[in-house]
Amino acid sequence: MSQALNSAFSAVTTESEVRDQLATVFDFHEKSAQAHGDATLNRHNDGQDMYKRLGFAPFHEYLALTERQGKNVATYPSAWVTPLVHLKGREIDLVEELVGEVEYDPQDPHPSHEALEDFPRPRAKALEWIADDEGDRTAWKSQGNRTIDAWTAGGTDYFAYGKPGSGKSTLMTFTAAVLQQVNNETVLLADTLDDSGTNERAEWLALAPWTTIAIPDGIPVEVRIVPEAAELSPFTIDVEEICRDVVRYTSPVDLLEQLVEGQFYVVFPDPLHRGCEDVSRFAYHGPDRVTPVGESGPSAPTPADQWWFAFVQARIKRDVFPHWTSILFDEAGNLFDPDAEKDEHDEYDKIRKFAKDFADARKKGVSVFSYAHALSEVSHFFRAKQRWWVTMNGATPPVGKSLPGDKSCPVPTTRYSQQMESGEALVWNTSNYASINWPNVKRGARLDAEVSIDFDLEAVGL
Amino acid sequence: MTEPVVEAETDAEEDPPDAGVHQAIEPPTFDAPTRPALETLSRDQRELLQSWLAGFADRADLLRWCHEATVATLGQLPPEWHRDRLMSLSELTTLVVVDEQRRRWLDEDALLDPDRAREWRLAVASTDLVPACQTALRRIRWSAVEYTNDADDDNPAFVDVEDQDEPAMRPGLGETATRQRWVVDRGLEGFDSRDEIVETWLPYAIHASFGELDEDLASAFWSEQPLREMFVERDDRAAKFYRESFLALEFLPAFNRAVEQLADRAGEAVSGGETTDHSPTTYPSR
Numbered sequence: 001m002s003q004a005l006n007s008a009f010s011a012v013t014t015e016s017e018v019r020d021q022l023a024t025v026f027d028f029h030e031k032s033a034q035a036h037g038d039a040t041l042n043r044h045n046d047g048q049d050m051y052k053r054l055g056f057a058p059f060h061e062y063l064a065l066t067e068r069q070g071k072n073v074a075t076y077p078s079a080w081v082t083p084l085v086h087l088k089g090r091e092i093d094l095v096e097e098l099v100g101e102v103e104y105d106p107q108d109p110h111p112s113h114e115a116l117e118d119f120p121r122p123r124a125k126a127l128e129w130i131a132d133d134e135g136d137r138t139a140w141k142s143q144g145n146r147t148i149d150a151w152t153a154g155g156t157d158y159f160a161y162g163k164p165g166s167g168k169s170t171l172m173t174f175t176a177a178v179l180q181q182v183n184n185e186t187v188l189l190a191d192t193l194d195d196s197g198t199n200e201r202a203e204w205l206a207l208a209p210w211t212t213i214a215i216p217d218g219i220p221v222e223v224r225i226v227p228e229a230a231e232l233s234p235f236t237i238d239v240e241e242i243c244r245d246v247v248r249y250t251s252p253v254d255l256l257e258q259l260v261e262g263q264f265y266v267v268f269p270d271p272l273h274r275g276c277e278d279v280s281r282f283a284y285h286g287p288d289r290v291t292p293v294g295e296s297g298p299s300a301p302t303p304a305d306q307w308w309f310a311f312v313q314a315r316i317k318r319d320v321f322p323h324w325t326s327i328l329f330d331e332a333g334n335l336f337d338p339d340a341e342k343d344e345h346d347e348y349d350k351i352r353k354f355a356k357d358f359a360d361a362r363k364k365g366v367s368v369f370s371y372a373h374a375l376s377e378v379s380h381f382f383r384a385k386q387r388w389w390v391t392m393n394g395a396t397p398p399v400g401k402s403l404p405g406d407k408s409c410p411v412p413t414t415r416y417s418q419q420m421e422s423g424e425a426l427v428w429n430t431s432n433y434a435s436i437n438w439p440n441v442k443r444g445a446r447l448d449a450e451v452s453i454d455f456d457l458e459a460v461g462l
Numbered sequence: 463m464t465e466p467v468v469e470a471e472t473d474a475e476e477d478p479p480d481a482g483v484h485q486a487i488e489p490p491t492f493d494a495p496t497r498p499a500l501e502t503l504s505r506d507q508r509e510l511l512q513s514w515l516a517g518f519a520d521r522a523d524l525l526r527w528c529h530e531a532t533v534a535t536l537g538q539l540p541p542e543w544h545r546d547r548l549m550s551l552s553e554l555t556t557l558v559v560v561d562e563q564r565r566r567w568l569d570e571d572a573l574l575d576p577d578r579a580r581e582w583r584l585a586v587a588s589t590d591l592v593p594a595c596q597t598a599l600r601r602i603r604w605s606a607v608e609y610t611n612d613a614d615d616d617n618p619a620f621v622d623v624e625d626q627d628e629p630a631m632r633p634g635l636g637e638t639a640t641r642q643r644w645v646v647d648r649g650l651e652g653f654d655s656r657d658e659i660v661e662t663w664l665p666y667a668i669h670a671s672f673g674e675l676d677e678d679l680a681s682a683f684w685s686e687q688p689l690r691e692m693f694v695e696r697d698d699r700a701a702k703f704y705r706e707s708f709l710a711l712e713f714l715p716a717f718n719r720a721v722e723q724l725a726d727r728a729g730e731a732v733s734g735g736e737t738t739d740h741s742p743t744t745y746p747s748r
Contacts, residue, residue, distance in 0.1 A: 051748070052748060055747055055748055056745060056746070056747055056748060057745070057746040057747060057748050061746055062743070062745055062746060065743055065746055066743045069743055071742070071743050072740070073742070073743065400494060412622050412625075413621070413622070413732065415732070416740045419740070419741070420742075424742050425742075434742075435740050435741060435742035436742050437742035437743060437744050437745050438745050439745045439747065
């Protein structure tokens, strides 16, 4: 093996080389409005930079291509375009008025109508594509007969399920980048903390140049870099070094007050649940309330993940941050546990309430995208309120089965999903379906080390 | 299941005489029939019956229909049935509805009027065609796969009958029928040389007949000058009539036996959706 090839396939062996790699991975984008922490600045948004730097085409060009090839993504836009392109009521009216007035041209970066000029370019072009519909797109089982008829104002959702390795984390990264590109969406990746306070998943690293990490205030945190080369020992760096910005919050409302429009966040829930009971009528027990086994009261603190139920309540009940907000739940089965019990943490009621409030959340511009290994991994309360599903490569759509909430899957045969390759999926709502593909945004700068974020939970009594 | 809809009877007087194909009553339909192979077969048989009742444009048209009938009845019509239709002039005049064609076979005053002719076709359908369709359905009723949606089934099935273009969802039958269709069409057309027949057409026909064709056919084409003349040298009306007759007498019975043999053992497979491309478009890079 040649020297060059050999070095390309083996891990670097000095700490300074690992640090050089870290500097490349965490080469932050400093020019956008979000980088300056102020979305009102007359600067481009992160969403307009992400797809360029990650090397994929803007979403409207993908739509134009699928339309030229006569694919379902374009023919039945309610399957994949509606969940990603969010519209307010007056924007729906605007696009409706533009039908017949615009001439979408994928080559021309400028929209063809002055009414679209106030929008950021990628959003303007996406809206233009939606409006430029000669009635040949939505046909089968859709309400109305033009693309725009498939929209209701507000947030959306999808629930993606498939085995490990079926591309869920690249789909998640891609979804975040597209939401920011076409909606200037504020995207929150719901990260988790296990009992030991360690988080090793770091699936968001491809988006590191634009990331703000939100951590509960007052809990000591450090980032451990574990090089692959066995001869190197792990070393620690500050959390500020792996993201563009860090925010520390004291409660769900406090975090909402600090959010910036169009910013990507990796959010770690507060295991102390501070301020949760102020915004929710359910119980959140911090370590100070734990009682010995045998006595009344909780014998363990409420799992940190449940903080998200309080956060979503705060987002929809308190009008602190009204901008488009998407929350991405990886391993959604942990949060929306189908076996949730009516225990002292009210887990069962929290899930029911979350599902009940789903429609409200959408009206308030909240979208929820969740990822799990199987449909059965999440509570049927949650599933009944879902409007979109993504069947990943290797999984099977529930053809012909009745689903929670009197829904059914429109995919006619399991053959379509059997033919899928990695990086492909079948997305469907109750009326339409489409086969989709997304770029492999995982591939970024090389890093021959694991990034592990460690919270010192003992310091706060956990 | 959708509710059966009984359409109001339309003005029968205004319909053309051979418009018996229009359906005044509508049976219930099922989105996901449990035995879609039977549904597919039954659908093809209904279409077969309708085109029979509508009548034919000429004798070659009837010959092609006879071949489709061997497929849709899974070979359950007796081999001589097609011959009886095609070789009797009086019969022909009741099946072919184009007057110019009918007058070639019988005098004007011997022809049945169109209504009586259709009545005759209805009679033959009731006595021969419908019973053969029933026998065919019985042949495969228990080998037709049942697709049910069991809640515990990881691979629940749903078959869109509209997508099923193989006879009784048996691709083996469909392949054979396609081969046979080509043999009939090509034979009706005639050939440029004896070589084409011996080199290509006959060997292909042997395969298409599942080996049921008369073994002496090749040597007949080689040695019998009149036969060769009708298939190679001449293309007049009489030669065409001869080719139609020859195909009806020598090929259709063999093809019928082939389909009958295959029907029992051909495996079932779901096809369809071919009109829609379900492969995703690769997301473009910058």
